Amino acid sequence: MLGQPADDPWGFEEIAAETWADILGPQYLDIALLAAFLAFAWVSFSRKSVPLKLVTFALAIGYMGFAKSYLISITNIFGILDWNWPVPKYNIAWYLFFGFTVVSTILWGRLYCGRICAYGALTQALDVVLPDRWRFDVPRGMEKRASLIKFGLLAAVLGYYLLTHDLLIYRFVEPFWLFGLFGTTAMWLGVAALLLVTVFVRNVYCRFLCPVGATLGLLSYLTVFRIKRWSECNTCTMCQKTCQWGAIEGPKILVTECVRCDDCERLYADTAKCPHWRIIEYNSRKIAYLPLQPVR
Ligand code: SF4
Ligand code: SF4
DSSP, X not given: OXXXXXXXXXXXXXXXXXXXXHHHTTTXXXXXXXXXXXXXXXXXXXXXXXXXXXXXXXXXXXXXXXXXXXXXXXXXXXHHHTTOOOOGGGOHHHHHHHHHHHHHXXXXXXXXXXXXXXHHHHHHHHHHHSOGGXXXXXXXXXXXXXXXXXXXXXXXXXXXXXXXXXXXXXXXXXXXXXXXXXXXXXXXXXXXXHHHHHHHSXXXXXXXXXXXXXXXHHHGGGOSSOOOOOGGGGTOOHHHHHOTTSOEETTXXXXXXXXXXXXXXXXXXXXXXXXXXXXXXXXXXXXXXOOOOOOO
């Protein structure tokens, strides 16, 4: 070939082989920051610490949401249906994120919804700043029925996608694009209305509408490490009243709704509040004061 050295007439030697350094170079910072965030979120969960949870929310909104737009979307579920996976070596951070979401859901339940998802973190952060008197408590019966909407929506969207392969349907069922700061006027009006409703009804999208939350809820049936219950939970309703996700029904935790927010678990471990500990203390005092029986 004209211009090529005589010992390499076709120019093959110009194509340098790709090394791991070439592959990892552009990704390592992303992988390191994502791994650090996921580790922090897990520590905040395992320590059941409210301040650490609030820091996790701030990182989820700022880093995972606005900086990186790392959110599990219904489009990822479409990708699984089509068996269309990103090339692993160029998408290590994505696999880490996706793997963490699936594995943590199987181990603990919807930890992703309770800590990692930027939209969930945003609406849970509203719970912290908005006064309680603004919030409307959805009656239990209505809440139970409304929580089924997300499963219907998931089935409808998946059915629509299988028939049409129209990826853009995601714009009508999830607001996650807002972190990428794009969208039509109609989409922004829709998300503004959703956030306005969220001011008055806690986590309305996550509890009632989110198809990704529904998918993780179904996966949560496999959860290995579930929240413990005492025998006293059969009659006590303190945790049920504490749970803002409608995830406690008498002694039962509804795994599809629970996002492992820790509220009930902190109460459950509180020896001053949880009746389980108070009954143990009462019984031990009774035993201590039992009169000695005369020896016959
Ligand atoms: S329910 Fe949906 S929006 Fe809410 S935290 Fe889970 S994935 Fe995110
Ligand atoms: S209060 Fe308990 S049951 Fe309810 S969502 Fe939080 S961890 Fe789950």
